[in-house]
Amino acid sequence: MGGNVLVLAEHDGKQISDATYELLGAARDLAAALGGQAEVALFGPRDLASQLGGADVVVSVDHPALAEYLPEAYEQALTAVLAERSPRLVLMSTATAGLDLGAAAAVRWQAPLAAAVTKLEAAAGEIVATAQILGGKVLAELELPGERAIAAVVGGTYPAAAGQGAGTPEVVEVAPPAGLDRLRMSLVQVTEPPGGDVDITTADLLVSVGRGIESQDNVELVQELGDALGVPLSASRPVVDAGWLPKTRQVGKSGLKVKPKAYLAFGISGAPEHLEGMRDADLIIACNTDPGAPIFDVAHYGTTVDLFDLVPALTEKLGR
């Protein structure tokens, strides 16, 4: 109650996600500052509570409709848990579940929400969130006043280790709401990502393209560089959404996390979602005509030379 911080757990039915541990670590610190405890809302298989030793309390709702993530089912369960536990602050990740549930809970539970949060501070009952907007070009410092609030936290903001305690949390069961038996949506099937394509997470060197590539025809130009180097092309989200490269090549929050020895970024501005997926590369070299592009804040080397001039020159120098 009072100063409790509640984390929405994400899992695949077997494993609690790293993002959940990141949030739980933050929840422990915030709860300590607010004079409350760290709670985790766990929907679906109750035995996963054994993986949540970092929590003081696990609030469990178990029902067949919650076996896999289903937006309406999760929303109903979350609404029931919030009514019962009245936390001061709810933390969820900015992944799919956060994008589904956070803003809906803001209306249903009548709580202010901060989206894309990269920093949270709590003192004397006051909570301040720092959130990214406009592709990370601007940060907003937001007060979350009142008795309740929600923060959707960007993945990687907090270390996962801090949330992986070995304690034995109290498990509190919340009765599944009746609405779970009359949902207006159902899961038809689950499709694994298409296999057979190259695995960009194991490459030592990646050549990556972003919005600055402008067209599918231009992707060919960079493909020639990739071919010359014998490495796969990866991409930021706009390129994949446009259908110019398959989803298996997407680096970032809704794609894959990569950690190659070198990452060459062409025409990638460096939206927070993309940086999340590649900032740990050993060497990052970025090419973007905008000298203010956020990609240069994580890159080791950068250039504002036009990629359409640079890529052919590189292909020529590195071609075998």
Place this chain on the structure above:
Amino acid sequence: MRIVVLMKAVPDLVEEIELTADETGIDREFLKFVVSEWDAQALEEALLIKDAAGADVVAVGLASDPDIDQALYTALAKGADSAVKVTGGEETMLTGDRAALLAGYLAAEPADLVMTGVQAADDIDGQLPPMLAAHLGQPHVSVVVAVEAANGGVTVRQEFAGGLVHELAVQLPAVIGVQAARQAPRYAPITRIRQAMQAGGLREVTAAAATAAPAPTVRRMFRPEQASHAQMLTGSADDVATAIADLLRDRGLVKG
């Protein structure tokens, strides 16, 4: 099936973003505004449904958004059947205010299916689709990469990190937050957009806003401090290519 596609004008990220003098907002006066890219994806997916199964597609924007007329005329030129400008709200950066006003509009002119972008670049207080759905009491799904009419409802594909996809059967009415359409958004020739403008036809509807969710208070806005910055390689394309080739060779990542 009546499909309402909600369009938002957002600052063009290519532009330099200036803060207001009191540093609690974005200075919008000299900014160029463009249609939110996810909304363009939502419109494309709606038009694909219309192409395949028939639908009445209505593009809807807020009259208070800068340059929204252009966005709505473009939607008409692409194939939307009609376009509506919702009045009754102040210019706002808060999703909560938009959701409340659009909930008022949709109460007056209900849709079978609402489609809009999963998010917008300037979302501070959350995303529109779940907020709107919560006001309307309708089911919603976000991060959707395909929507097809099926069995009186829709089948949607919801995407998770790494490319895992859940296929969901959703009853109508519902609200869908679109991440990407099944194909790249179609192009509207400038002549068709001009024709749409000359024909007019943006219908203004005044809506009574629902009660918005509480919003966070913006204490200040600022630019991220650059903890570090790339060492910049300058000179001709050839000079830079040589420097990059050396960096890769030094690390044994390329031969020769």
